[in-house]
Amino acid sequence: MLASPIPVSKTTSTSPRTGHDPLAALRLPDYRKFAIGFCFGSTGLQVMNTAVQWEVWQRTHDPMALAWMGICRALPVVLLALYAGHFADTRDRRSIVVATQAGFAAVAAGFAYLSYSSAPVWWWYLLLVASACVRAFNGPARQSYLPLIAPNSVFQNVVTYNSGIFQFAAVAGPLLAGQLIDLLPAMWPVYLVTAAGCAVFAVAVAATRPRAAPRAAQAPTTEAMLAGIRHMWHERPVFGAILLDMLAVIFGGATALLPQITTEVLGGGPVLLGVLRASPYVGALLMAGVLAFRPDFRRAGPLLLWSVAVFAAATIWFGLSTSPVMAAVALAVAGAADNVSVVIRHVLVQMRTPDALRGRVGAVNTMFIECSNELGGFESGVVAKFFGPVASVVSGGVGTLVVLAGIAVAVPQLRRLRGIEPLREPDPG
Numbered sequence: 001m002l003a004s005p006i007p008v009s010k011t012t013s014t015s016p017r018t019g020h021d022p023l024a025a026l027r028l029p030d031y032r033k034f035a036i037g038f039c040f041g042s043t044g045l046q047v048m049n050t051a052v053q054w055e056v057w058q059r060t061h062d063p064m065a066l067a068w069m070g071i072c073r074a075l076p077v078v079l080l081a082l083y084a085g086h087f088a089d090t091r092d093r094r095s096i097v098v099a100t101q102a103g104f105a106a107v108a109a110g111f112a113y114l115s116y117s118s119a120p121v122w123w124w125y126l127l128l129v130a131s132a133c134v135r136a137f138n139g140p141a142r143q144s145y146l147p148l149i150a151p152n153s154v155f156q157n158v159v160t161y162n163s164g165i166f167q168f169a170a171v172a173g174p175l176l177a178g179q180l181i182d183l184l185p186a187m188w189p190v191y192l193v194t195a196a197g198c199a200v201f202a203v204a205v206a207a208t209r210p211r212a213a214p215r216a217a218q219a220p221t222t223e224a225m226l227a228g229i230r231h232m233w234h235e236r237p238v239f240g241a242i243l244l245d246m247l248a249v250i251f252g253g254a255t256a257l258l259p260q261i262t263t264e265v266l267g268g269g270p271v272l273l274g275v276l277r278a279s280p281y282v283g284a285l286l287m288a289g290v291l292a293f294r295p296d297f298r299r300a301g302p303l304l305l306w307s308v309a310v311f312a313a314a315t316i317w318f319g320l321s322t323s324p325v326m327a328a329v330a331l332a333v334a335g336a337a338d339n340v341s342v343v344i345r346h347v348l349v350q351m352r353t354p355d356a357l358r359g360r361v362g363a364v365n366t367m368f369i370e371c372s373n374e375l376g377g378f379e380s381g382v383v384a385k386f387f388g389p390v391a392s393v394v395s396g397g398v399g400t401l402v403v404l405a406g407i408a409v410a411v412p413q414l415r416r417l418r419g420i421e422p423l424r425e426p427d428p429g
Contacts, residue, residue, distance in 0.1 A: 178274020
């Protein structure tokens with residue numbers, strides 16, 4: 001079956017000349033519903049991630065315990081991503097998002113029970129695996145759902161707002177978790193905050209009314225599930241941007257070590273952990289505000305490469321920091337730079353992909369993101385185990401610069417990328 005071509009709005013390429021509307025996304029009723037739910041759900045998941053990381057560290061005081069958490073989160077996504085992407089292209093995406101948000105709420109309730117009953121740590125790893133299975137299906141459906149409630153002409157603005165909401169949630173979630181952990185006599189109520197937030201997101205998405213989308217009709221064969229990878233390989237700027245993000249975060253993923261750095265290097269507790277976990281997203285949120293009020297990118301490729309370079313330098317700065325203030329500022333700079341690459345990458349992925357392939361391409365994108373975040377956490381934990389957390393973070397920043405140079409040379413299409421135009425031709429789905 002051939003996918004229908006993505007409709008191309010004339011305002012997409014002319015918006016810099018006709019005037020940029022920074023509030024375009026918020027004028028869409030369905031996106032407003034989605035955005036409110038996304039804020040609650042993302043904040044809740046950030047609360048849960050912070051609480052799980054702190055509780056496992058307090059029980060083990062072993063960096064390898066933090067490293068294994070990354071494997072538990074990454075492996076199910078890698079194994080299920082291609083099937084989950086095909087599932088998103090052949091089923092109702094709204095229903096998938098609603099069901100997976102309900103799944104996240106159930107996982108959070110499970111963590112509350114484990115904390116209440118003081119269950120062995122290995123049970124936490126099992127529940128992290130269950131959470132990753134839910135995330136494998138949620139990511140492709142949620143990413144590919146946005147184009148169904150937002151036209152191409154304002155899609156960069158929608159992605160920018162969505163990124164900003166995520167950054168806000170990633171600031172509020174850790175800060176809220178740190179305060180709750182410090183104030184409450186027990187950990188289990190913290191996880192119920194996550195359950196409530198994810199339930200709100202499920203209800204909000206259920207209330208939206210997306211446009212009809214063409215669905216791929218193939219059975220989940222290997223060829224059909226690999227269609228997203230084939231498309232990305234031929235869209236070289238998309239492939240280069242996603243590969244760069246994955247490798248950069250694998251080497252530069254310092255946040256997995258924050259409990260150890262908080263307690264052993266900076267001498268803090270759960271409140272400082274919340275501040276440090278929130279700091280990258282403070283910078284990213286500020287950058288999202290800047291991007292929302294600027295026209296569409298006209299030198300997207302070079303800007304992407306420079307943003308990764310700044311991210312790497314800020315990671316090295318964070319690794320060498322010996323005061324909480326300097327560490328927080330370095331993480332904020334890293335987050336601001338990273339948000340530029342996030343927005344460019346997400347606009348590229350959605351605009352350069354036919355609708356009937358968006359679930360599968362989104363699945364590959366999710367797989368790369370999970371690999372980078374969680375395998376980066378595992379790599380950081382292993383290096384920290386043998387050489388200490390400072391050496392782990394600094395060497396990761398240096399590795400990111402090496403990766404950046406390699407991708408810039410290997411994918412010249414990314415260096416030469418200017419504006420991001422929607423795909424005009426139908427593509428096999």
